[in-house]
Amino acid sequence: MSGRKPWYSTGLRFSCTGCGYCCSGQPGYVYVNEEEIGRIAQYLGMKVNEFVSRFTRETHRERSLIERPNGDCVFLDPVLRSCQIYPIRPRQCRTFPFWNSNLRRPKDWNDVCRTCPGCGKGPVFSYETIEELRGRIDI
Ligand code: SF4
Ligand code: SF4
16 A cells, blocks of 8 residues: 555545435445434334334345335335434435445546535535545445
8 A cells, every 4th residue: 555645635526415316316235234223213213123124125135225116215205205213314324425346446436426416515524534434335
């Protein structure tokens, strides 16, 4: 390792507009580990087993939240377009858009900025903060 900092070492701008785009549309995964499953089940006042069978599915990796037939995350309110479990949303949602896959090259970040209206705008997230978020989950 050269110790050279990556291309985003001066920070990146981000401010979520709450548009809900990243929670909707195309099929994908929203991974949840055991701790998150327990926390969300508790928040919803459900037994863990019931939550797991109603709202998650197996994947090649961790379990994932399921989607509605239109591709929306099951917890995206269809009318308000907001997250129904926002205070305890999973790591993957908390750390977006600072995912490994979005930070490899400037092009990857620019691609996200084309679909997420909050990317590249608003306050600067420092390099240290980005690294902390990026390190929470490998997406
Ligand atoms: S697409 Fe971007 S701005 Fe819209 S809800 Fe997701 S993170 Fe926020
Ligand atoms: S859990 Fe909430 S923030 Fe995460 S994808 Fe679903 S609706 Fe969006």
